[in-house]
Amino acid sequence: MTELMEPQTPQWWKKADVKKTFILWIICTAVIGYVGVEFHVRNIVAPASENMSSIISLIRIFTWAAAPVAGLVSAMSITVLTSGRHYGDNPPPEADHEIRNSPKTTAVWIVVSGLLCLFALVGGLVVLQHDNEAILDTKAVQVNVVAQQWVWNFDYPNGARSEDLYLPVNKPVVFHITSKDVKHSFWIVQMGIKMDANPGYTTETAVTPDKIGVFDIRCAELCGLLHAYMQTKVHVVSQADYDAWLTAQAAMEAGA
Amino acid sequence: MNKRLLGALATVVIGVAIIAGVGSYVANAKNDSGVLAATPAGTMDTPQGNLPHATLAISVYPDSMWRNKGKVAHPGYVSYGPVTNFEVPAHSVITMTVTNYDSGESLNNDYFAHVRGTIDGSATLNGVRITQISTHAVGHTFTIHGLAVNQDEMFVSVPMQAVAEENIPDAGYTSKPNVTVFTFVTGGPGDYVWNCEYPCGDGSIAKFGHAMSTMGYMSGHFTVKG
Numbered sequence: 001m002t003e004l005m006e007p008q009t010p011q012w013w014k015k016a017d018v019k020k021t022f023i024l025w026i027i028c029t030a031v032i033g034y035v036g037v038e039f040h041v042r043n044i045v046a047p048a049s050e051n052m053s054s055i056i057s058l059i060r061i062f063t064w065a066a067a068p069v070a071g072l073v074s075a076m077s078i079t080v081l082t083s084g085r086h087y088g089d090n091p092p093p094e095a096d097h098e099i100r101n102s103p104k105t106t107a108v109w110i111v112v113s114g115l116l117c118l119f120a121l122v123g124g125l126v127v128l129q130h131d132n133e134a135i136l137d138t139k140a141v142q143v144n145v146v147a148q149q150w151v152w153n154f155d156y157p158n159g160a161r162s163e164d165l166y167l168p169v170n171k172p173v174v175f176h177i178t179s180k181d182v183k184h185s186f187w188i189v190q191m192g193i194k195m196d197a198n199p200g201y202t203t204e205t206a207v208t209p210d211k212i213g214v215f216d217i218r219c220a221e222l223c224g225l226l227h228a229y230m231q232t233k234v235h236v237v238s239q240a241d242y243d244a245w246l247t248a249q250a251a252m253e254a255g256a
Numbered sequence: 257m258n259k260r261l262l263g264a265l266a267t268v269v270i271g272v273a274i275i276a277g278v279g280s281y282v283a284n285a286k287n288d289s290g291v292l293a294a295t296p297a298g299t300m301d302t303p304q305g306n307l308p309h310a311t312l313a314i315s316v317y318p319d320s321m322w323r324n325k326g327k328v329a330h331p332g333y334v335s336y337g338p339v340t341n342f343e344v345p346a347h348s349v350i351t352m353t354v355t356n357y358d359s360g361e362s363l364n365n366d367y368f369a370h371v372r373g374t375i376d377g378s379a380t381l382n383g384v385r386i387t388q389i390s391t392h393a394v395g396h397t398f399t400i401h402g403l404a405v406n407q408d409e410m411f412v413s414v415p416m417q418a419v420a421e422e423n424i425p426d427a428g429y430t431s432k433p434n435v436t437v438f439t440f441v442t443g444g445p446g447d448y449v450w451n452c453e454y455p456c457g458d459g460s461i462a463k464f465g466h467a468m469s470t471m472g473y474m475s476g477h478f479t480v481k482g
Contacts, residue, residue, distance in 0.1 A: 146365060148453065149464050151401050151411075153367045161367060163401070163411045180365050181455065181462035199462065216404055225469045229449045231404040232411075252377065253370075255387070 021079045028078075029071030036063040045190045048211040048236065052192030054127045061123065065116055134172030134206035141168065145177040147184035147197040150226040152217060160249035165217060165234040167209050168242035174206045185221035188234055194220050209236040291479075294344040297351070302375055304441055308348040314338070316396050316416060317429060318358040320473065333467035333474075334358060334396075334456050340476030342450075344442055349375070351439045352398070352414075357429040360395035360418025360454060364462065368397045368453040371438065373412035379438035381417050393418050395434070397453040400478050408443030410480070413453065445482035451475035 012018060037060050047053040086092045134140050143165070144155040154165050165188075167173050177186050179197040187194040188207065195205040219230035237245065294310035320328050320335045344350050363369055370388040371379045378387050395418035401411050417434040424430055452474040459465020467473040 146367070148365050149468070150449075150451065151399065151453065153365070163372070163413075164409070181464045218404075224464065225471065226449050226451060226475060229402055232401075233404050233409060 017079055017083060021075045024075035024078050025068070025071050027071075028074040029068045032070045032074065033064045033067030036067060045216075047192065048190035048213065048215050049192060049207050049209050051127075051130060051207055052190060054130060055192040058123055058127050062120060065119065069113075069116070132206055134208060135174050135204055137172050137174075137206075140172040140174045140206065142174050142176065143167075145175050145186050145197065146180060147177070147186065147219065147223075147230075148180040149182065149224050150219070150230040152186075152219075152230070152232050156246060156250070158246055158250045159253055160246050161253050162249060164232055166242060166245050166249075167234060167236050168239045169209055169212050169236050171239065172206055172208045174204060177203045177205070182223050183221050184219045184223050184230070187218050187220040188215060189218060190215040191234075196221065209234075212236050212238065290339045291341045291343050291477075292339045294342070294348075294350060296345075300349045300351075300439075302349050302439075302441055307441065308345060309351065310345055310348055311351045311353070312342060312344065313353040313355075314342075315355040315433075316358050318424070322429075330467070330470065330473070333470065335467065335473040336396075336398075336452075336476070340472050340474075341479070342476070343479045343481055346442055346445045346480050346482045349439060349441050351437065354398055354414070354416055354436045354438075356395045356416040356419060356434045356436065358395045358419060358456075359421055359424050360393060360416075360456070363391045363394045363415075363454055365453070366391045368399065368413055369394060369415050371414050373400070373410070374414065374438045374440045379414050379436055381436050382434060389415050389417050394454050395419065396456060396474070398450060399453045400448050400450040402446060402448030402478075407446030408480075410443060410446065410448055412438075412440045414438045415454075442480045444480070446480045448478040448480065449475065450478045 013022075040063060041056060041060055044056055044059070045052075047056055142157055146153050146155070151163060152165075154162050156162075175186065175193075175195070177195050177197045178201065179199045181199060183199070184197040185194055186197050186205075191207045191209060193205050193207045195203050197203065213236055215234045215236065217232045217234050219227055221227075223230065292312065292314070294312045297309045297311050299306050300309040314336055315338075316334070316336050318334055320326065320331050320333050322337060323331075323335065369391040371377055371386065378385050380386065381389065395416045397413055397415045399411075399413040401413075402409075414436060416436050419430050419432065419434055423432045452468065455463035455468065456474060457463050457466040457468030459469075468475070
């Protein structure tokens with residue numbers, strides 16, 4: 001007597017909807033990664049410090065690292081939305097992939113997600129910590145930053161004071177930041193540093209400007225009525241120009 | 257007419273009316289005191305050359321009772337007047353006269369006790385040249401600053417000497433105000449703001465509440481027009 005042969009179901013990765021999803025995944029990953037990097041990074045300001053260059057590189061890497069995740073979600077969504085609708089009380093037999101309730105799949109998903117998070121955490125900490133090493137540099141330029149609704153002012157070691165920040169190029173600078181009233185946030189946009197200014201406390205951050213030019217300082221903490229106007233400029237100049245400015249400014253302050 | 261259509265139309269009309277009502281209320285409540293344009297006053301020699309000259313005269317009061325006989329949202333708020341929005345010409349020299357009727361205390365940031373951003377870094381206080389005043393006798397400051405993007409930088413900050421307590425009457429305003437005059441040069445057209453940097457408001461946070469945090473009292477717009 002001939003045994004009845006059960007129809008063989010193809011392995012799950014050979015099924016049409018899985019193949020379709022896989023191809024869509026590759027396409028979506030490429031599109032999301034490219035568009036994310038190109039549009040995001042292109043809209044970031046040109047860097048004026050190694051710190052900011054590292055941050056931009058990190059954003060580029062993170063975007064590409066996140067692209068496969070977003071790509072998979074997009075691909076699965078497209079597959080689901082474009083598949084034929086099944087009517088009935090029970091799932092169709094073809095939906096019974098081995099991948100459902102698969103401990104291996106769950107483990108892979110958790111491990112890959114965990115590694116991505118760990119990569120983001122370590123990468124971010126390494127980059128953000130890099131310029132803070134200058135805080136320990138005894139030859140670094142020391143600048144006191146005072147925030148007050150809704151202006152900044154800066155004090156230099158020789159007695160010079162200003163409402164615009166002046167810095168020498170290629171020299172580490174340590175900022176000692178405080179506030180006279182509410183919480184503000186000291187943000188040098190093109191240099192990639194942002195630090196809270198808290199009343200009654202002094203916070204520190206550091207940066208090494210590597211480009212001569214004029215850049216933007218903004219308050220990054222909603223601080224009241226004219227918060228949007230709490231902006232000023234940072235002038236990065238040569239060491240000689242910085243010394244000359246510092247001397248003149250100190251003399252002006254002393255004579256004032 | 258179809259009932260559904262009528263209902264939809266009524267919803268739209270009521271919605272528009274509510275939005276218009278709220279908008280009108282907010283517009284009326286914002287304390288926008290109007291704009292004071294600088295008065296042309298010939299030309300003046302400055303370090304930047306001979307420039308068109310214009311003047312502005314304003315005052316600082318210990319309250320807002322002077323405005324519309326006190327019929328304002330906050331008659332007790334210290335205030336600048338007659339308005340708090342100013343318009344001055346670009347590439348010109350501006351002379352501002354500020355008459356201060358208010359008393360004061362100590363500044364919390366001595367940076368603002370200095371005259372900054374004026375021609376030669378000075379001003380006159382009751383006719384006497386000054387470059388700074390005591391941090392313990394500051395009534396208010398007039399500090400212009402602004403967005404740093406797409407317009408010339410402008411920072412002018414001048415402290416106003418406080419009226420001595422013994423010269424503050426129980427009612428009305430002192431007959432011995434302090435008059436500060438200062439001159440500065442404007443750049444290209446731009447929209448700036450000004451505010452007082454002496455914490456003369458109220459509230460639990462460094463006295464930067466109330467009058468200091470409400471447009472039309474101790475802050476306003478400063479427009480440089482081309």
